[in-house]
Amino acid sequence: MAALAPLSTYALRLGDDALILGQRLSEWCGHAPTIEVDLSLANLALDLIGQATHFLGVAGDADKLAFHRDALDFSNCLLVEQPNGDFAQTMARQFLFSTFQELHLHALASSKDERFAAIAAKAVKEVAYHRQLSSDWVVRLGDGTEESRARMTAGLDWMWRFVDELFQMDELEAKLAKGGAGVDKSELRAEWDRRVDAVLAEATLARPASRRPVLGGRRGHHTEHLGPLLSQMQFLQRAYPGAVW
């Protein structure tokens, strides 16, 4: 893929995070533990697909970007591509990501770039609900039965190694943040820690131990889980090149 302008690269990262998580959540449709949960997961997926459409639209042709890139050109964080696992693992991923995404979008709503500010201002309201919903489930499962507690602990343990990447800055994003268009994500970490710890305390869960972070998503170096997701998502566009749907 040809090199993009810095703002487009930033939009691509934001769009890819939303797209890949939306795609993952939509795998639950029809299979959730209750009808109510099924509807709420579909809601989250819909919000995220909408956000992806907007952010990718800033970077270029949204559909082309979603359906015609290979893994090396995807720049989502590794957390969002992690498999759904059981419902606890899905909620662990959602809770960690939505808590971050809400802080990120809240800051981005003051971007000097009007497009980013407008998308973020709308999306942050949606994500506040995602954060609330997933936090509630972390508490319910953590402080529920012995089994749900064990599953919630395992879910957080699976996801925890991908947390540091959320706050990682590179030269490109640092420049955008300095210029007022982007956000310095490293500054969000303290508040994220505070919010996550508060929910974990209510859930009577211990914070997973720090460990060496797994990084690479922003540079196109993904986990093994992204490839199968892309081959499913892109199948029709790949099988019928040039077709309009």
Next chain:
Amino acid sequence: MYTTDLSGKDRKKPAPSAAEDPALLAAFEARVANDEFIEPKDWMPEAYRRTLVRQISQHAHSEIVGMLPEGNWITRAPSLRRKAILLAKVQDEGGHGLYLYSAAETLGASREEMIEALHSGKAKYSTIFNYPTLTWADIGAIGWLVDGAAIMNQVPLQRTSYGPYARAMVRVCKEESFHQRQGYELTMALCAGSKEQKRMAQDALNRWWWPSLMMFGPPDDKSPNTEQSIRWRIKRETNDELRQRFVDVTVPQAEAIGLAVPDPALKWNEDCGHYDFGKIDWEEFYAVVRGEGQVAKERMQARVTAWEDGAWVRNAATTYSVKRAAAKVAAE
């Protein structure tokens, strides 16, 4: 989405119970004949209640099972717009299931009981969902034909005699008519596309046409409950009347986008102002009702697995709320 009225031949015709007060029954019949709504707290004959629980819960099950064939394509939808439309649509079906279960609960059936009956095979759901979704064009065909047939069935149900069911249908119909247009628009896009896309659309119509006609249920002379249901205004039109209306509306829609309805006997009948159409394979219909549809096993397995895999989540939620309630009492 709508469930076929799957009352089998073996089912006993509902008859007023001997214990029921003739005066109450007469008053009930008069209210129904006068097009009044029956509400949950009103007296009603036991057979009326049973018929409604069966019909509404079948309808709810159909909505929930119906999420599976379409959900099958959400992760493979070919554009972001199509993905969002399909997600929203399948979510609507889940919502319909939810308020139909609630409507049935007003008649004294619990959601757990109803779901148990579905999983044990005791309760039926619409036969249409035991057909597979093989290509993207099937998503168009389901919206256009299956939801189209559902609307034909459901519009009269907005005036069905049981209030909560009728009111649920008002909302369901609005959403279904949106789905029908989306399905037709998807099919239109395929027909305006490449040769391969058009082939896909035609193939989907070929596979879904006859099962859609079967959605209206057995022919009137083989539909044992129709007469009583019409008298009680649970049903307002017969299966054959609704099926004919569907054919009359749908054939010109197919022609408009260059698709051929797979029925050599299909012909406009000038004299009666309707289409004549070929014989429906009722053997196939009854086989699918018996659970012999191609993906009947997959559909039930998916539902049962979701329910069993989710048991620990539901337990945890209950345990947590009991704990919280106890903690609140202790604090007071």
